[in-house]
Amino acid sequence: MRSLDTFTALNRFGLGAGPGDDARVGDDPRGWLLDQIRPGQALPPGLRRFRSAAEIRAEIARAGRESNEARTRTVRRAMNRDFRQEVMARLRYEIRTPEVLPERMVRFWANHFTASLSRGSRDGVTIPAYEREAIRPHVFGRFRDMLHAAARNPTLLTYLDNVSSVGPDSPAGQNRQRNRPTATTLNENFARELLELHTLGVDGGYTQDDIIEAAKIFTGWGHGGYRRGGDEPIHGNFQFVRRQHQPGPKTVLGRVYEEAGEEEGLRLLDDLARHPSTARHIATKLVRHFVADIPPPDAVARIEQVFRDTEGDLAEVTRALVLLDAAWADPLAKVKTPHEFVVACFRATGSLPENQPDYFQPMRLLAMMPHSAPSPAGWSDRAADWLGPEALMIRLEWARGFAARQPGTLIPAEILDRSIGAAAREVTTTWVERAPSGDAALAMILASPEFQRR
Numbered sequence: 001m002r003s004l005d006t007f008t009a010l011n012r013f014g015l016g017a018g019p020g021d022d023a024r025v026g027d028d029p030r031g032w033l034l035d036q037i038r039p040g041q042a043l044p045p046g047l048r049r050f051r052s053a054a055e056i057r058a059e060i061a062r063a064g065r066e067s068n069e070a071r072t073r074t075v076r077r078a079m080n081r082d083f084r085q086e087v088m089a090r091l092r093y094e095i096r097t098p099e100v101l102p103e104r105m106v107r108f109w110a111n112h113f114t115a116s117l118s119r120g121s122r123d124g125v126t127i128p129a130y131e132r133e134a135i136r137p138h139v140f141g142r143f144r145d146m147l148h149a150a151a152r153n154p155t156l157l158t159y160l161d162n163v164s165s166v167g168p169d170s171p172a173g174q175n176r177q178r179n180r181p182t183a184t185t186l187n188e189n190f191a192r193e194l195l196e197l198h199t200l201g202v203d204g205g206y207t208q209d210d211i212i213e214a215a216k217i218f219t220g221w222g223h224g225g226y227r228r229g230g231d232e233p234i235h236g237n238f239q240f241v242r243r244q245h246q247p248g249p250k251t252v253l254g255r256v257y258e259e260a261g262e263e264e265g266l267r268l269l270d271d272l273a274r275h276p277s278t279a280r281h282i283a284t285k286l287v288r289h290f291v292a293d294i295p296p297p298d299a300v301a302r303i304e305q306v307f308r309d310t311e312g313d314l315a316e317v318t319r320a321l322v323l324l325d326a327a328w329a330d331p332l333a334k335v336k337t338p339h340e341f342v343v344a345c346f347r348a349t350g351s352l353p354e355n356q357p358d359y360f361q362p363m364r365l366l367a368m369m370p371h372s373a374p375s376p377a378g379w380s381d382r383a384a385d386w387l388g389p390e391a392l393m394i395r396l397e398w399a400r401g402f403a404a405r406q407p408g409t410l411i412p413a414e415i416l417d418r419s420i421g422a423a424a425r426e427v428t429t430t431w432v433e434r435a436p437s438g439d440a441a442l443a444m445i446l447a448s449p450e451f452q453r454r
Contacts, residue, residue: 001421005029008331011454012290013322014100016344017418024098033322036101039140039315043132044097046089053129053155054225056082057236060122061225065234071122078125084356086128087370091359095346105139105318106131107339108289113150113198114378115159117371122226123158126236127371130155143282143312144273151194151269152238154223160376162190163222165215167246186246191215193376199272201281206253213250217257217264220245279307285381286317291326292333293382299326331423332453335383338366340454341395345446348419349406362398366391387452396447403443412441420450 001007001022009029010017025032056078063074094103110131117124134153138146150156157163165187166173173185191214195206222244225236240262250257250264255271257264272278283303287295306320321327336344342362346352353359363369373379380386416424416432428448435441445451 001417001419001423002027003029004331004422005328007421007423008328008454009033010100011336011344012327012331012334013104015094015097015103015340016347017421018095018347019350019418021098021347022418022421030322030328033101034319036099037140037315037318037322040137041102041140043136044093046093047086047132050086050089050129050132051082052236053126053133053153054223054236056126056129057123057154057223057225058234060125061234061236064226075122075125083125083128083371084360086132088353088356088359090128091343092352094343095352101318101322102139105314106136108286109139109146110135111373111378112285113146113156114373114376115155115371116373116376117369118374119159121158123155124371126155131371138314140315140318141313143278143307143314143317144270146314147198147269147273148266150198151265152221154225154236154238157190157221157223157238160190160193161187162218165190165219166244167216167219169247170219170245171243172241173244173246186212186215186219188212188215189376190218190221194218194272197376197378199281200275200277201284204275204277204281210252213252214268216246216250217252217268220262221265273312276308279304279312282317283307286321287324287326289334289381290321291324292330293384296326299324332450334454335386336452336454337379337386338363338368338395339370341366341452344419344451345399345402348415348446348451349410349442351406362402365394365398392452395452396443399446400443403439403446406439406442408438410438410442412438412445415442416445419445420448423450424448425450 001017002025006022006025006029009025009032010021013033060071060074060078064071097103113135115127115130117127130153134149134156135146138149166176166185168177168185176183176185188211192211195204195211195214196202200206220241222239222241223236224239225234242261245261248259252268253271257267280300283300284295286303287299291299302324303317303320307317310316342359360369368379412432412435416429420428428444428450431444432441435444
């Protein structure tokens with residue numbers, strides 16, 4: 001490995017170093033990354049064969065019209081055929097692709113707009129498709145467009161309970177209250193997470209009244225699947241259900257949104273996308289991810305300025321991140337999440353997982369099962385949440401087992417050079433040189449503090 005900057009390019013902005021990556025980076029790590037920022041990138045070939053979220057959702061809905069048992073079987077089949085297979089296809093692409101920065105950004109933004117299996121919804125099987133459809137196309141586009149795509153995606157609307165949110169004064173709300181006078185109709189979850197997590201941030205200047213009014217604006221935002229009975233054709237796409245929509249004007253952040261059905265929500269999303277608090281919140285998260293767990297204020301201010309000046313152009317924001325001197329100052333400032341660690345192990349050895357347990361088993365052991373973040377806040381981006389004593393021991397044990405399964409033709413000195421190279425401490429190099437066997441040497445590389453960090 002040529003330099004610490006090469007290490008940073010391949011780990012902090014990438015997914016770990018693999019065979020041939022050092023030559024690809026060359027003598028200009030920042031330029032190599034900047035060349036990967038291309039809006040409108042094509043979908044990776046390995047992901048093109050998978051069904052849309054709408055197709056999966058509609059199939060489950062049609063099965064539900066037959067019986068609950070048929071629906072359950074369909075969900076299980078979709079979990080194996082759609083969810084697990086797409087997770088593995090994406091994993092293999094991450095391991096083999098030389099275009100690492102786009103994949104790093106897909107991971108970041110998918111975590112920002114988290115949808116998770118943690119709530120047990122049948123719609124969870126569509127999460128990989130949601131990432132492919134709502135997140136991936138926009139990582140170098142405009143934040144506004146990604147916000148619209150995510151907020152209008154039925155997977156996120158279902159995960160955050162908006163499909164069950166009904167305006168109290170809507171026809172559906174009035175009917176519900178007649179039948180069940182104590183029933184709660186309005187659900188605030190989607191509106192709250194939209195303001196707190198996706199746009200303004202927890203200190204973004206909104207109030208509880210703003211959440212309630214935003215929740216009213218988004219009543220009726222749902223999809224055309226999982227309907228009970230009737231002859232209406234089933235589809236799984238976004239659908240505005242007018243009979244659930246709260247009528248009348250609503251006021252959010254001091255602006256009045258006159259009655260306009262679905263259009264109210266679109267206008268609110270546009271206003272949130274260009275709000276100064278959103279720029280600050282997004283900049284803080286990006287700097288935390290790419291610079292340090294405690295984001296340096298001057299770096300945050302720089303990214304915030306670019307976000308505002310370009311109206312949320314994520315290609316320009318990403319370029320500004322790559323050019324931040326602070327992102328290159330300490331190559332070991334950040335810690336790899338379990339997923340990043342496992343991907344880096346495969347990339348370092350040039351190997352691929354042979355079957356699903358090769359990935360799902362370590363993810364279960366390391367408490368980061370795919371698309372299973374514990375809350376809408378997504379997975380943590382701080383070292384303290386990933387490298388406690390027990391978690392570190394589990395990583396080390398898995399690394400030993402992984403190393404033992406690799407072919408004996410691997411040369412540990414070559415793997416050390418290309419994976420941690422210039423970042424390697426003398427003590428790590430000495431351990432590897434004195435290891436009693438090739439797999440022991442490889443395990444020491446993967447277990448080293450340098451390999452655990454990015």
